[in-house]
Structures are given as C-alpha cells and as structure tokens.
Amino acid sequence: MERFVENGMLLDFYGDLLTDHQKEVYEAAVYRDMSLSEIADEMGTSRQAVSDLLHRCDKILDSYEQKLHLMKKFLNAEEQLKKIKDLAQESQDPSRSKEALLEIQTIANSLLEDF
Secondary structure, three states: OOHHHHHHHHHHHHHHHOOHHHHHHHHHHHOOOOOHHHHHHHHOOOHHHHHHHHHHHHHHHHHHHHHHOHHHHHHHHHHHHHHHHHHHHHOOOOOOHHHHHHHHHHHHHHHHHHO
16 A cells, blocks of 8 residues: 555544644655645644654554554455455355355354454
C-alpha cells in the first residue's frame, strides 16, 4: 500500500490518540497535502520542527498499529466481505449454491473470530 494512503488510514484509526497539535499538523500534511514550509508558516514554527513532528507522529501511529492491528483487521474484513459478496452472487447458480454458502459461513466465522 502506498505510504501516503497508509498514513491517511492510520490517521483515521488512531488520530484521536495524538495531541491536538500533532493531529493538526499531521492532518495538514496528509489530508491537505501541505508542504513542510506551508505548515511551518501556518503554525509559526520552523520547517525542521514540522519535519520532526511528522516523523514522530509516523512512529506513534505505526506503534499503535503494531500493537492493536486495527487497520490490518479492517483491510482483512473488507477483503473478506468482498469475497462474501462474490460468493453470494455465485450461490444463485444451483450447481454452486451449497458450496458457496458453506464458504460464506466459513468466512463469516473467521471474521467473527478476528473481532
């Protein structure tokens, strides 16, 4: 996954665990795609301070994901739900119906175990 997209997802999952200042700066970089200089000017600080803060936030957010795995679980659940959708469509075929429904049940049980 592209790091930029991953940063946005990490911010979605764990952003509320950052301080207000950290979140504001990180959102400016990730959501508003502002440069270090633009953020520094807006915040009244140096470009280096913004860079340091963004690196610190990256480490904090990565640490939360390594411990909690919420993003990983979400992406897995999304993938499994797409499989269930495809299998539900396949179950319309009488020759595939029983097999597809058993696969749906297996996937659903797996999802429930993850949560």
